[in-house]
Amino acid sequence: MIDLHSHILPGVDDGAKTIESSIAMAEKAVEEGITTIIATPHHQHPNFQTDGTFVVDAVAELNQELKKQHIPLHVLPGQEIRINGDIVQELGNGSSLSLASSKYVLIEFPTNDIPAYSKRLLYELSVAGYIPIIAHPERNKVFLESPDKLYELIKNGALGQVTSSSLTGYFGKDIQTFSEQLIEANLVHVLASDAHNLDRRTFRMQEAFQAVENQFGQETVFRLKENAQLVAENKHVYLEPPERVVKKRKKLFGLF
Numbered sequence: 001m002i003d004l005h006s007h008i009l010p011g012v013d014d015g016a017k018t019i020e021s022s023i024a025m026a027e028k029a030v031e032e033g034i035t036t037i038i039a040t041p042h043h044q045h046p047n048f049q050t051d052g053t054f055v056v057d058a059v060a061e062l063n064q065e066l067k068k069q070h071i072p073l074h075v076l077p078g079q080e081i082r083i084n085g086d087i088v089q090e091l092g093n094g095s096s097l098s099l100a101s102s103k104y105v106l107i108e109f110p111t112n113d114i115p116a117y118s119k120r121l122l123y124e125l126s127v128a129g130y131i132p133i134i135a136h137p138e139r140n141k142v143f144l145e146s147p148d149k150l151y152e153l154i155k156n157g158a159l160g161q162v163t164s165s166s167l168t169g170y171f172g173k174d175i176q177t178f179s180e181q182l183i184e185a186n187l188v189h190v191l192a193s194d195a196h197n198l199d200r201r202t203f204r205m206q207e208a209f210q211a212v213e214n215q216f217g218q219e220t221v222f223r224l225k226e227n228a229q230l231v232a233e234n235k236h237v238y239l240e241p242p243e244r245v246v247k248k249r250k251k252l253f254g255l256f
Contacts, residue, residue, distance in 0.1 A: 164208035
């Protein structure tokens with residue numbers, strides 16, 4: 001299994017604080033059945049900046065430590081890039097990183113906002129040969145209230161990544177329900193952990209895939225797992241036509 005979104009690098013952002021924490025996360029990832037993990041520290045975030053060269057070096061050091069401790073996990077470099085006007089330029093000069101040197105770029109929106117220039121910027125990424133993957137759209141307030149905004153971005157070529165802890169209810173029932181609606185509407189293409197630690201923000205990949213199987217069947221599980229593999233291998237992912245999310249209205253008391 002491949003996990004495309006994690007904060008496993010030590011002392012870089014709000015993820016693992018020490019190399020010991022990174023090793024503990026790696027051991028847990030292996031228990032979950034994860035064989036390859038992409039390290040995606042925050043970049044161009046209000047609180048975190050991680051130059052691409054630094055990330056590549058940090059990943060190499062972590063892989064050396066994992067090999068020394070005989071932990072069968074391979075880490076690849078990437079970033080979770082906060083949407084900004086310099087993404088294309090930074091990807092070109094190496095200060096920003098795509099996922100595992102692929103054409104796929106993990107893009108993060110502010111929790112409570114979708115910048116007005118987002119559609120244009122994602123288009124510019126596609127013109128430059130990149131495919132944006134929108135990180136955890138289920139946790140964005142604007143998408144939650146107006147899912148058509150996400151539908152339009154996906155229809156125009158972006159992909160969606162839902163988080164395992166969202167799908168399994170650890171961020172609340174509303175986010176869990178919205179995650180399910182996004183999968184049902186073909187607005188989710190990969191499932192990833194966004195793991196930060198071994199407490200509230202841990203992997204939960206097996207639990208999430210079990211939830212997917214229970215609700216959507218084994219075929220959807222296969223597609224999500226295979227898409228993660230295809231992203232890491234810089235190949236085309238499987239796409240189903242995106243649909244608009246149908247918000248289910250609450251029943252009024254006494255009416256059916």
